Amino acid sequence: MAEDKRKEAWDSDIRRRRRALIILAVLIVSVFACYLLCISIGSSRIPLDRVWDAILGHPHGWSDDMIVNQMRAPRVMAAAIVGAALSLGGMAMQALFRNPMASPSVLGISSGSSFGAAFYLAIGVSVWMSSWGTVLFSFITALGTLLLVYFLAYSKHGGTQTTVLLLAGMAVSAMFSGLTSMVEFFSDADTVQAIVFWMLGSFDGMTWADDTTMIIPVAIGALLICVNLRELNLLTAGEAKARNLGVNVARVRLMLLLGSALLVAGTVAFCGVIGFVGLIIPHAFRSLVGPEHKRLAPICILGGAIFLMVIDTFARSAMPPYELPVGTVTAIIGAPFFLWILRSRKNMLWRT
Amino acid sequence: MVELKVDSVRFSHRTKEILHGIDLDVHDGEVVGILGQNGSGKTTLLNCINTTYRQSSGSIAVADFSKDAFDPRRRNMEAVMDIRSFSDTERSRIVATVEQNSNLSFPFTVMDTVRMGRYSRSGILDESDEEEMQKILNCLEETGLMDFASRNVSELSGGEWRRVMIAQALAQEPEILLLDEPTLHLDINHQFDLMDLCRRISSRGGILVVIVTHDLQLAARYCDRIIVMKEGDIIANGPAREIINEEMIADVFSMRSRVSWDDDIGGMSVFLIGKIDK
Numbered sequence: 210m211a212e213d214k215r216k217e218a219w220d221s222d223i224r225r226r227r228r229a230l231i232i233l234a235v236l237i238v239s240v241f242a243c244y245l246l247c248i249s250i251g252s253s254r255i256p257l258d259r260v261w262d263a264i265l266g267h268p269h270g271w272s273d274d275m276i277v278n279q280m281r282a283p284r285v286m287a288a289a290i291v292g293a294a295l296s297l298g299g300m301a302m303q304a305l306f307r308n309p310m311a312s313p314s315v316l317g318i319s320s321g322s323s324f325g326a327a328f329y330l331a332i333g334v335s336v337w338m339s340s341w342g343t344v345l346f347s348f349i350t351a352l353g354t355l356l357l358v359y360f361l362a363y364s365k366h367g368g369t370q371t372t373v374l375l376l377a378g379m380a381v382s383a384m385f386s387g388l389t390s391m392v393e394f395f396s397d398a399d400t401v402q403a404i405v406f407w408m409l410g411s412f413d414g415m416t417w418a419d420d421t422t423m424i425i426p427v428a429i430g431a432l433l434i435c436v437n438l439r440e441l442n443l444l445t446a447g448e449a450k451a452r453n454l455g456v457n458v459a460r461v462r463l464m465l466l467l468g469s470a471l472l473v474a475g476t477v478a479f480c481g482v483i484g485f486v487g488l489i490i491p492h493a494f495r496s497l498v499g500p501e502h503k504r505l506a507p508i509c510i511l512g513g514a515i516f517l518m519v520i521d522t523f524a525r526s527a528m529p530p531y532e533l534p535v536g537t538v539t540a541i542i543g544a545p546f547f548l549w550i551l552r553s554r555k556n557m558l559w560r561t
Numbered sequence: 562m563v564e565l566k567v568d569s570v571r572f573s574h575r576t577k578e579i580l581h582g583i584d585l586d587v588h589d590g591e592v593v594g595i596l597g598q599n600g601s602g603k604t605t606l607l608n609c610i611n612t613t614y615r616q617s618s619g620s621i622a623v624a625d626f627s628k629d630a631f632d633p634r635r636r637n638m639e640a641v642m643d644i645r646s647f648s649d650t651e652r653s654r655i656v657a658t659v660e661q662n663s664n665l666s667f668p669f670t671v672m673d674t675v676r677m678g679r680y681s682r683s684g685i686l687d688e689s690d691e692e693e694m695q696k697i698l699n700c701l702e703e704t705g706l707m708d709f710a711s712r713n714v715s716e717l718s719g720g721e722w723r724r725v726m727i728a729q730a731l732a733q734e735p736e737i738l739l740l741d742e743p744t745l746h747l748d749i750n751h752q753f754d755l756m757d758l759c760r761r762i763s764s765r766g767g768i769l770v771v772i773v774t775h776d777l778q779l780a781a782r783y784c785d786r787i788i789v790m791k792e793g794d795i796i797a798n799g800p801a802r803e804i805i806n807e808e809m810i811a812d813v814f815s816m817r818s819r820v821s822w823d824d825d826i827g828g829m830s831v832f833l834i835g836k837i838d839k
Binding site for chain 2: 219307445456458
């Protein structure tokens, strides 16, 4: 009898693990399929076999080569990287803040980061124009904002109260939008237009060079988070408890904050603010595979990549000849989702 | 064989001194009960022992004469180690704490929650090891949680959750197990189940169980050694039979009581009559 129960418990654990693996396998296949499909779809549709040939280096004519390899592929790739980065960052923040509402845009990290980038666009251009400058400035302000919100909203025991978290995020967001407006006010018309367009959040005009630059901070950030996946599990029990279980909380927290800031800054510096991805994806997949971060993280990365590739393709091909900025589309989808979570957690929100 | 030595520990919060020089020397095989009113410094002492708080003076040390908890290189040098000289990981192999209030922000399964206790003992890739799995299952079995293994912790009752936390602490394979008010908010049945569990863990040997509680009856019944705290001092320390008596209860808790040795249960029996009017 006791043996049976042991076996049953064991089997159910293995089943859960296997289920996560199957979902992971499906997502891996879907990522590649999505990549090809999203390249194929657009104002001029290119059949999949021609996309395939062009990617392999045997394009049917130079226009295929141009559209596939120079225009769409780097753009779709950028969407995939940003989607993966934002959802991994959102997942890490939710564990760190012990709150499923935490995400780069809700906490104001994206606003902070975009202020840094705008500031650089306005003043830095004449000094040292390089995408690295934008990344650096976004990173500094992203990290600053993250630390600010963290110490504003975090209480050592019992995690972060949703109300405090949202209010802190809102206030910080407002402050940085104000600062960004200030930068715009003092800039000439061309710079303002550049800032405004970039702030909307868009993958328009992304090149392979941008992609390779962006992948560096994103990869470092992802690495900092992925070496701490077990620690993320323990942190959801609170920092004091995690410490009692053997986690070096100070070190892990620093790595996670740095990692999240790098993920957000790396993406914001190139594509502007694309909100709610970091909220929707971890939330959706957590309800599918559970909160165990070793299983959740790879699924979030792939899920985020697929999500943003699809959304961006929709944004650029839904209303030809216009291209919608992808940030507005994610906001339109994400905000109701956000409200829905808020509503389902309403009773928890108002507890003392 | 493990021994916990607390030597003149003082702890202050801001300007208020909460512990006024605590001395304590307890070893494994005993169930130690720390008794006292709210605010007497019981939990603070516990948090000093597990290093959540840093004492303002004094030292807390563990002496170990057997297992693998200490780094062998260090053990050869010294058998008594200050608890603060360990890294977080090393310390969590020696001391496990079941806190009064703890919760998880996300709905982990019971299995995954207990597995968190293995953090300091296993690598990130050992998770599906047969041996690891058996250890986790043993902890579940010992705490009677086998039927709940794949349940979400958010669906558990208070008593079940408390047992999950104990299973998690056992998964650390600690030498010292600290429990802060383990029976709080539990119904009578679960209170006794839980104390029976503590006794079982202790009788297995090699583990010192320290229970902080204000429940006189349970402490009298289940603890071998009783330590009574009042306003940040230890005012009594000794075998339950000697310490628990009507005068002590009147002095510390301002309660009239009847205390007797009960042969049926093999422990002290405390009957509280009512409050003493000052």
